[in-house]
Amino acid sequence: MSLTWRERWAARLDARLLRASRPLGDADLARRTLVLAPHPDDETLGCGGTIARLRALGTQVTVVVAADGSRSHRHLMPVDELRARRDAELLAACGELGVGASDVVRLGIEDGTLREHVAAIADAVATLVRERGIERLCMPVAAERIADHVAVHAAGRAVVQRLAALQVFEYPVWFWHVWPFVHPEAYGVRARLRAARESLAAWRGLHRLDRRVELGPARALKLNALARHETQTRRVVDDPRWATLSDVAEGSWLARLLGPNEFFAVTEPRFDAQTAQARDEAPAPRPDDPDMVRRRAT
Numbered sequence: 001m002s003l004t005w006r007e008r009w010a011a012r013l014d015a016r017l018l019r020a021s022r023p024l025g026d027a028d029l030a031r032r033t034l035v036l037a038p039h040p041d042d043e044t045l046g047c048g049g050t051i052a053r054l055r056a057l058g059t060q061v062t063v064v065v066a067a068d069g070s071r072s073h074r075h076l077m078p079v080d081e082l083r084a085r086r087d088a089e090l091l092a093a094c095g096e097l098g099v100g101a102s103d104v105v106r107l108g109i110e111d112g113t114l115r116e117h118v119a120a121i122a123d124a125v126a127t128l129v130r131e132r133g134i135e136r137l138c139m140p141v142a143a144e145r146i147a148d149h150v151a152v153h154a155a156g157r158a159v160v161q162r163l164a165a166l167q168v169f170e171y172p173v174w175f176w177h178v179w180p181f182v183h184p185e186a187y188g189v190r191a192r193l194r195a196a197r198e199s200l201a202a203w204r205g206l207h208r209l210d211r212r213v214e215l216g217p218a219r220a221l222k223l224n225a226l227a228r229h230e231t232q233t234r235r236v237v238d239d240p241r242w243a244t245l246s247d248v249a250e251g252s253w254l255a256r257l258l259g260p261n262e263f264f265a266v267t268e269p270r271f272d273a274q275t276a277q278a279r280d281e282a283p284a285p286r287p288d289d290p291d292m293v294r295r296r297a298t
């Protein structure tokens with residue numbers, strides 16, 4: 001079967017991603033990590049395989065989910081029931097990835113309102129980072145096209161500005177929801193033009209995804225974890241209006257998130273935590289210390 005133009009272009013983007021990204025080994029990965037996710041399921045879609053690999057290395061992972069997930073199907077299920085189900089699904093999914101309930105923090109903010117709570121999310125995350133000695137923050141990339149995701153990116157940025165010793169892994173989720181990974185050919189001229197614009201922006205953003213985690217056996221754990229998000233992956237209420245992730249994804253959006261690699265835009269810490277600590281703990285130089293004069297002069 002011959003490939004369509006769209007499929008060929010998607011394959012070219014994939015080849016470019018693989019060429020431009022460097023695989024991370026165990027030594028690179030083993031740092032205490034906090035995964036900041038907008039909704040229950042983003043932790044799995046965006047970096048579930050990486051979480052599983054980190055846990056296999058014995059590295060501590062804390063998962064923080066900002067929204068309560070109560071809006072995904074509120075037209076078909078009472079909000080309280082949906083919220084409770086999504087809570088339970090999140091814990092079960094994190095369990096599959098090797099993260100226990102005590103390392104899953106739910107901020108419980110109403111779905112769809114995260115942009116009104118950026119400062120509160122940043123405060124909660126900064127406190128956890130300090131308390132738990134976190135070295136790496138995983139958060140959505142800037143170009144996420146969904147307001148809640150963009151808000152969580154902004155909260156993550158605010159944390160990094162305060163705590164310069166953090167390494168940052170930005171992960172794409174809705175970033176991939178562009179042509180050629182979705183195909184709006186059926187939607188008319190305006191949708192196609194928008195798709196072309198978004199696609200161009202994504203193409204420009206691709207070069208930032210410069211590291212990848214090869215999932216290996218952790219991929220199966222990621223798939224198990226995603227299956228635990230039942231309200232998102234299967235029709236739990238017998239109604240054709242109950243949308244699942246597969247329905248949202250016209251094309252190969254979901255497939256991209258479940259492939260053999262997870263891609264990240266990595267920013268190294270602005271300064272090294274140990275250097276900072278050593279500097280803080282060093283005895284203060286005396287004013288007559290000749291070293292001090294030299295330091296002032298430089």
Ligand SMILES: [Zn+2]
Nearest residue numbers: 038039042149
């Ligand atoms: Zn989300």
